[in-house]
Amino acid sequence: MLVSRRNIVLGLGALGLAACQGGVTAPIGATAAAPQWPTVPNAGFDVWVGAFRNRATARGISPATLDAAFRGVGFIPSVVDRDRNQFQKRRTLEDYLAIAASEERVTKGRAALVRHGALLGRIEARYGVPEQIVTAIWGMESKFGERRGEVPVISALATLAYDGRRASFFENQLIAALQIVQAGDVSPRNMRGSWAGAMGHTQFIPTTFRAYAVDFTGDGRRDIWSDDPTDALASTAAYLKASGWQAGQPWGTEVTLPQDFAGGLGRGTKRTSAQWAALGVRNAGGGSLPSAGAGSILRLQAPGTPAFLVFHNFNVILRYNNSEKYGLGIGHLSDRINGAAGLRGDFGPDENGLTLAGRKELQRRLGQKGFDAGSPDGVIGDKTIAAVRAYQRARGLVVDGVASATLLRHLRA
Numbered sequence: 580m581l582v583s584r585r586n587i588v589l590g591l592g593a594l595g596l597a598a599c600q601g602g603v604t605a606p607i608g609a610t611a612a613a614p615q616w617p618t619v620p621n622a623g624f625d626v627w628v629g630a631f632r633n634r635a636t637a638r639g640i641s642p643a644t645l646d647a648a649f650r651g652v653g654f655i656p657s658v659v660d661r662d663r664n665q666f667q668k669r670r671t672l673e674d675y676l677a678i679a680a681s682e683e684r685v686t687k688g689r690a691a692l693v694r695h696g697a698l699l700g701r702i703e704a705r706y707g708v709p710e711q712i713v714t715a716i717w718g719m720e721s722k723f724g725e726r727r728g729e730v731p732v733i734s735a736l737a738t739l740a741y742d743g744r745r746a747s748f749f750e751n752q753l754i755a756a757l758q759i760v761q762a763g764d765v766s767p768r769n770m771r772g773s774w775a776g777a778m779g780h781t782q783f784i785p786t787t788f789r790a791y792a793v794d795f796t797g798d799g800r801r802d803i804w805s806d807d808p809t810d811a812l813a814s815t816a817a818y819l820k821a822s823g824w825q826a827g828q829p830w831g832t833e834v835t836l837p838q839d840f841a842g843g844l845g846r847g848t849k850r851t852s853a854q855w856a857a858l859g860v861r862n863a864g865g866g867s868l869p870s871a872g873a874g875s876i877l878r879l880q881a882p883g884t885p886a887f888l889v890f891h892n893f894n895v896i897l898r899y900n901n902s903e904k905y906g907l908g909i910g911h912l913s914d915r916i917n918g919a920a921g922l923r924g925d926f927g928p929d930e931n932g933l934t935l936a937g938r939k940e941l942q943r944r945l946g947q948k949g950f951d952a953g954s955p956d957g958v959i960g961d962k963t964i965a966a967v968r969a970y971q972r973a974r975g976l977v978v979d980g981v982a983s984a985t986l987l988r989h990l991r992a
Contacts, residue, residue, distance in 0.1 A: 618653025679908030707826025755785035779803030780811035831889035885924035932984030
């Protein structure tokens with residue numbers, strides 16, 4: 580991405596996690612089921628469009644492209660509302676990984692790897708990025724193409740540029756979107772994406788698309804919007820390669836640390852695997868630590884929770900989204916898609932006495948009793964809290980919405 584995701588914050592995208600570029604946050608599966616996006620009359624917006632046309636023409640956008648692109652374009656109030664009310668829920672790494680590498684996502688990812696194996700193999704051969712890494716990004720960004728976004732990108736970007744909170748950034752994205760249309764990659768009507776202008780199977784913003792998207796099908800267009808994911812997946816690999824991906828090297832691995840570990844945490848501390856091993860770091864899966872140059876130890880929760888040894892390619896993943904949770908989510912999901920088991924370490928019980936397995940059981944039992952807590956992923960979100968409250972109210976319990984070990988015992992009775 581020319582304006583890379585290094586300025587981003589995932590909200591997995593997806594999954595209450597952050598997946599976006601250019602400093603715009605969005606949930607994992609960055610394009611979750613969208614509301615309707617109606618345009619409304621706005622005289623100020625119309626004046627802005629008139630002035631923008633002159634600026635766009637000066638930057639090489641033809642009158643014909645402008646006429647086609649702005650036919651039917653209008654001001655979308657819900658896009659402004661979304662921009663002004665971004666809320667990045669702070670999730671623990673445990674919750675993040677539970678969503679990012681949910682059983683549903685892993686199952687769909689493995690099926691996608693089989694279904695598109697020949698294509699992904701060709702992409703890996705061309706760019707050196709493992710097929711499971713590309714598949715994991717696809718799964719994180721749009722749930723394997725299921726949630727590519729339905730917002731008209733020209734209207735969304737014009738609305739955000741006019742609104743002015745980040746006028747320069749969004750106007751540059753709008754110019755890039757018009758350049759994409761002018762190049763013939765997509766029609767204005769089919770240029771759809773997220774409310775912030777991220778597009779296609781792997782959610783490229785327009786400037787990133789222009790810099791890194793590729794025509795892998797050879798049909799003369801770089802098409803990341805259609806049902807065929809070929810160009811989108813290849814473009815993702817091309818972006819990672821351009822960002823410095825080292826072929827044949829791992830992103831990282833889960834490790835165990837000695838109780839008295841004092842080797843230093845965080846990406847600012849780098850040592851070779853041999854040096855880490857000398858400090859008592861062990862591969863959680865057994866065997867020796869990967870030999871992939873200098874690496875760092877990440878442990879994002881309390882002592883005793885899972886830790887990871889990450890290498891250069893992990894930092895490349897962060898060019899897609901500069902969040903260590905996102906990077907670990909992609910790495911872990913890619914391992915799971917490639918056949919690995921879940922984490923070997925565990926995070927222990929939460930402040931309410933429930934482990935991940937206990938939270939999943941609580942959600943399942945609520946559902947069995949007619950209180951919809953959503954998918955039993957072990958992540959306590961608004962839907963689970965509402966179900967807990969409804970159950971407590973129906974059973975004459977204190978209505979506090981807390982998913983606790985006490986409540987789970989009540990559900991089991």
